[in-house]
Every structure is written in C-alpha cells, then in structure tokens.
Amino acid sequence: MSFRISYAPPADDTLAKMRDGDSFRDEMARTLGLDPYGHASTAVKRERDRREATVYGAIVLYYVSGSVLTVTVVRLVPLP
DSSP states (O other): OOOEEEEOOOHHHHHOTTTHHHHHHHHHHHHTTTTOOTTTTTEETEEEEEEEEEETTEEEEEEEEEETTTEEEEEEOOOO
C-alpha cells in the first residue's frame, strides 16, 4: 500500500527551486510514500500524524492522512 504525496503551495514553491527536484520526488515516493511513519521520522508535538523527517538532503514537515492514504508536505527546507 503506498501513499500519495502532495505538496502545499509553500513546499511546492521550494521544491520548484531545488536543483534535484525530480530525484527528491522519487526518494519521497520510495521512503515516505511507502511508510510515512518510518524512515526515522519523528512525531511533532506528540501528534502521531504530524511528522518530520530528513529526505534526500532536505528537512520535510508533513501530515499523514491514513483514511485517504495521503502524505501532505507543508514545509520543505533544503540543507546546505
């Protein structure tokens, strides 16, 4: 079972500026798209579905919606 990855407008804008945007999207599908609670992600403020992880050299803040199998990236911070 895989999750759909969607990007909120601020995260989508950051993704558009990333040099390796396509590779980042592929890595997101391989990691968080398959297991959004894994990949060394951590719950933010003890909310199980509000998570943070580092993927392909970027910090990703996202929400998981298990009922519709969607991971929504709300913030994306590329590391230098």
